[in-house]
Amino acid sequence: MGKPTKVTNSIRALRFANDEMTQADLADRVGVTRQTIIAIEQGRYSPSLEMAFQVARAFSVPLDEVFRYPENNE
DSSP: OOSOOSOEEOHHHHHHHTTTOOHHHHHHHHTSOHHHHHHHHTTSOOOOHHHHHHHHHHHTSOHHHHEEOOOTTO
């Protein structure tokens, strides 16, 4: 894969806040592999916009509670 993405996320914290949801459980809900969830969680892969919304929906939170993109001055 290329260089790490600048997009950060709170997937790990959200999984633990939701009855310690496993990466496999989240992957099943979103329709991707566990490896994809691991890569997103570790910041090695940026999901498509559609997948990002599906992840947020799995936690019943707004998109910006899951993913953040730094401002220009950060």
